[in-house]
Amino acid sequence: MLIHMIALLLTAASGAYAESVKSAGGEKPRHVAYVVFISSLQTNGQDNYIRPNVAPLIALRPNAPTKAFIIDSLDPKSPSEPGKTCNVLVGDAASNPDVGQTVFLDSHTENNDVIARYFKVNRAGKLILAIHTVGKRDAKKQPIRGSGKATTLDVTSPAVQRDFKKELDFWLSGRYKKHLKPKAAAEGGEATKKAAAE
DSSP, X not given: OHHHHHXXXXXXXXXXXXXXXXXXXXXXXXXXXXXXXXXXXXXHOEEEEOOTTTTTTTTOOTTOEEEEEEESOSOTTOTTSOOEEEEEEOSOTTTOTTTTOXXXXXXXXXXXXXXXXXXXXXXXXXXEEEEEEEEEBOTTSOBOTTOOEEEEEOTTSHHHHHHHHHHHHHHHTTGGGGGOOOSOOOTTOHHHHHHOOO
């Protein structure tokens, strides 16, 4: 009887996790997997902050404190390539209404351009802002200040929702774990620095 009950509980938990990942676009907010992930991010994430040059793009306060999971590069053979960052805003919710919101950053290179996509998510796990940026790199593969161009995307667009779901699935599935560097002061994160051509 006990074994049967445990099996039922495991089946239910597995179903809740699968449904939460399936519904990652935010249609059914605060699914188990999202809540568990954010809790882990708040507990195990690196101390980080919202970079001043990025803050206006995503409608957040400059230098707002966050906890972050930072992936400098998904390809260890190409450490200069941008990666992914996930920041959850932390602090006193009474003085900063943005506390609890999360920003996902995905970036990659095409030729000599750095392509970045920011997804801003509210506390319920719903996408509320999506920004696409394109910046140039110099001969040393460093962002060229002032070269970045940003476009605000329609969060209701099926294409944007699809890209957001893909990004969220990467984090909720736990695939990010093998790419994380040891916990330490992030200083803004290399992935963020590379993606944000000021």
